[in-house]
Amino acid sequence: MSAEFAIDVRGMTKTFSGRTVVNGIDMQVRTGTVCGFLGPNGSGKTTFIRMLCGLLRPDGGSGTCLGHDVIAGSEAIRREVGYMTQRFSFYEDMSIAENLDFVARMYSVPDRKRAVDESLEKLGLAGRRRQLAGELSGGWKQRLALAACLIHKPKLLLLDEPTAGVDPKARRDFWDQIHGLASQGLTVLVSTHYMDEAEKCHTLAYLAYGNLLAYGSPKEIAQGSSLEEVFIRLMEGSPDNYES
Amino acid sequence: MREHTFFSPARLWAIVVKEFIQMRRDRLTFGMMIGIPLLQLILFGFAINSDPKHLATAVLVADHGPQGRTLLQSIRASGYFDYVRQVSSEPEGEELLSRGDVQFLVTIPVQFSRELLRGARPTILIEADATDPAATGNALASLQTLIRGALEHDLKGPLGYLSPGIDPVELRIHPRYNPEGITQYNIVPGLMGVVLTMTMVMITGLAITRERERGTMENLLSMPTRPLEVLLGKIIPYILVGYVQVGLILTAAKVVFHVPMQGSLILLLAVAMLFIIANLAVGITFSTLARNQLQAVQMTFFLFLPSILLSGFMFPFRGMPRWAQYIGELLPLTHFLRIIRGILLKGNGIAEIRGQVWQIALFAVVAVVIGVIRYRRTLD
Numbered sequence A: 001m002s003a004e005f006a007i008d009v010r011g012m013t014k015t016f017s018g019r020t021v022v023n024g025i026d027m028q029v030r031t032g033t034v035c036g037f038l039g040p041n042g043s044g045k046t047t048f049i050r051m052l053c054g055l056l057r058p059d060g061g062s063g064t065c066l067g068h069d070v071i072a073g074s075e076a077i078r079r080e081v082g083y084m085t086q087r088f089s090f091y092e093d094m095s096i097a098e099n100l101d102f103v104a105r106m107y108s109v110p111d112r113k114r115a116v117d118e119s120l121e122k123l124g125l126a127g128r129r130r131q132l133a134g135e136l137s138g139g140w141k142q143r144l145a146l147a148a149c150l151i152h153k154p155k156l157l158l159l160d161e162p163t164a165g166v167d168p169k170a171r172r173d174f175w176d177q178i179h180g181l182a183s184q185g186l187t188v189l190v191s192t193h194y195m196d197e198a199e200k201c202h203t204l205a206y207l208a209y210g211n212l213l214a215y216g217s218p219k220e221i222a223q224g225s226s227l228e229e230v231f232i233r234l235m236e237g238s239p240d241n242y243e244s
Numbered sequence B: 001m002r003e004h005t006f007f008s009p010a011r012l013w014a015i016v017v018k019e020f021i022q023m024r025r026d027r028l029t030f031g032m033m034i035g036i037p038l039l040q041l042i043l044f045g046f047a048i049n050s051d052p053k054h055l056a057t058a059v060l061v062a063d064h065g066p067q068g069r070t071l072l073q074s075i076r077a078s079g080y081f082d083y084v085r086q087v088s089s090e091p092e093g094e095e096l097l098s099r100g101d102v103q104f105l106v107t108i109p110v111q112f113s114r115e116l117l118r119g120a121r122p123t124i125l126i127e128a129d130a131t132d133p134a135a136t137g138n139a140l141a142s143l144q145t146l147i148r149g150a151l152e153h154d155l156k157g158p159l160g161y162l163s164p165g166i167d168p169v170e171l172r173i174h175p176r177y178n179p180e181g182i183t184q185y186n187i188v189p190g191l192m193g194v195v196l197t198m199t200m201v202m203i204t205g206l207a208i209t210r211e212r213e214r215g216t217m218e219n220l221l222s223m224p225t226r227p228l229e230v231l232l233g234k235i236i237p238y239i240l241v242g243y244v245q246v247g248l249i250l251t252a253a254k255v256v257f258h259v260p261m262q263g264s265l266i267l268l269l270a271v272a273m274l275f276i277i278a279n280l281a282v283g284i285t286f287s288t289l290a291r292n293q294l295q296a297v298q299m300t301f302f303l304f305l306p307s308i309l310l311s312g313f314m315f316p317f318r319g320m321p322r323w324a325q326y327i328g329e330l331l332p333l334t335h336f337l338r339i340i341r342g343i344l345l346k347g348n349g350i351a352e353i354r355g356q357v358w359q360i361a362l363f364a365v366v367a368v369v370i371g372v373i374r375y376r377r378t379l380d
């Protein structure tokens, strides 16, 4: 797959009991780039990501994801996407290795045992493979989840606040890894609230209360001032603040 | 990487392995799976289904010959019957019976001894208040052999010509108020069905709601898996648990309760498998319908209550009103009870139970289909 855009959708809309949470969003993410997804709490980031990987049925919108129709092709999309949920959603009553093994089986990863071992090695958890996932600290859970969604070598990574609660060193390692993967052709859509992470993205999408307010490279968006100030200004100027 | 669009055995196996791991870690549930059959065996097997003796009995003696006396004595000697009243007329006895003052009314008819000696097979009438059939079943069952034994002694020597061949006395039993008597052998095999219904439905009932409540559903749904894989993957591991329960109850039935085992054990185990699957399938379907674990448990009881009451476990099936029988026919437990009692007690083979087996199979298939249809593949 070497199409120009890994994500190419228009008019994506989601309504929860009459309340529009994602409002006609167009988004194109070039294959092999890292796109940062920003916006205040409750702005619809998670909802948008879930629609991309078939976890929520869009109420409107069309387009493709990895070349598959974003609605009809959700089965094919799931196979090639690695989705890391915002809330830890692996099995806490299973060990680290068992969780990885389960994911590898579900995606029919060839040479499963090796894949699991390598993944543990890379994580630096080889020595704790038997530890229950529920006993890990918050940051380690995040790192396990990331390792798990990479195990089947997806073409697109959808990461929902992957570094929340992760220490600075691990965050830097994480971003190095992301850029390494992107240079090999992996596309990444990553939501975050950290400005230093936003700076590291190729493009940024800024969402507020369901509307896409800004889209472009960090430089284009910042226009000389700091990203943080731009975003705060955007947020305050946003027409309707649903949460209040 | 091969693409299995519709059904992937590998993914099914992935879920089976995962469920096994989780089951092993879940000590409480595992303990419950063993504890519930034990508890029920104790409750139903010992406490409730004891073998009641010394039941109040009235006698109506219209003939005072020696043979009648012998008979009454040996009936009392069985320990089941305590003569509390002697009545002088049929209506008087009837009234005692209907008021529940006595459980039995034994009538030695006029001319009993004479007819016996003439070889005319006089009738002994035993009327029983079988409202609670479990209470009278054993007592009645003991009668026939009892009477033959009693008279054998009297009918020796010169009267020996009366003894061989057919019984010298015709025993007529009228189980009143409730035509179908349940013996204690009915209860223990029936318990297997009841235990399986309760635990199997419950365990898979929690299967999907648990994933939803713990948030792991989001992850599972984002993986490329088909509803049937998930549902079967959650059913298969618990078949084993079901068999552990079956083994436990069968052992207790044999060793503790001495339930006869006439039919084929293999056949029984095969049918048990089907019944286990049917219940697991219902559970998983409940699980796809319920919003949370509490609802799933409530639905389990929604099935469990009619199953216990209308399947023929608690009350004789034929004693129930029509409408209740129609409901009962829909429940897999009803059919399983017939099968297991048929196999164990009557020595039924495939031919006799085939009709019931189909009903259970149909039930299982319908449950799985509803489950697959209702399984939500998205979070909305």
Ligand SMILES: Nc1ncnc2c1ncn2[C@@H]1O[C@H](COP(=O)(O)OP(=O)(O)OP(=O)(O)O)[C@@H](O)[C@H]1O
Binding pocket: A016, A021, A039, A040, A041, A042, A043, A044, A045, A046, A047, A048, A086, B379, B380
């Ligand atoms: N299943 C749902 N039912 C009803 N409303 C929902 C549902 N999921 C999300 N919402 C609402 O949609 C809005 C957007 O939520 P979403 O989780 O997408 O925000 P977010 O941008 O990811 O926020 P955060 O930064 O806090 O993660 C919120 O107001 C939320 O209450």
Ligand SMILES: [Mg+2]
Binding pocket: A045, A046, A047, A086, A160
């Ligand atoms: Mg979110």
